[in-house]
Amino acid sequence: MSHTVEWKARLHIFEDDEGTTKAHLVLDIGTTALTGHGAAHCHPADANVPEIGDELAAGRAMNDLARKLLQAAERDIEGTGAPRPGMHQAAGWLL
Numbered sequence: 001m002s003h004t005v006e007w008k009a010r011l012h013i014f015e016d017d018e019g020t021t022k023a024h025l026v027l028d029i030g031t032t033a034l035t036g037h038g039a040a041h042c043h044p045a046d047a048n049v050p051e052i053g054d055e056l057a058a059g060r061a062m063n064d065l066a067r068k069l070l071q072a073a074e075r076d077i078e079g080t081g082a083p084r085p086g087m088h089q090a091a092g093w094l095l
Helices: 050-079
Strands: 008-015 020-028 033-041
Touching: 008 050, 020 050, 033 050
Parallel strands: none
Antiparallel strands: 008 020, 020 033
16 A cells, blocks of 8 residues: 655744844644754854855754654654664563
């Protein structure tokens, strides 16, 4: 049985009044939405290259979202009664 879904992601990048680049990422998975947040600050001694701040903030938002998505999957796995990922039992010992 094949399974195909389409998830939609929206990434908003903006700079606040203090010069911090912020990213807000929303992943719509149909039944719910997960969000990730990231930020980047330009050091005063560095050249102001907005694209670098955008990349850093977006990458951090993606990392945040990935962590939350993995946590949701672990909770769902536990909900089925299966052992948590990475908690394999071998010869009576948890690995």
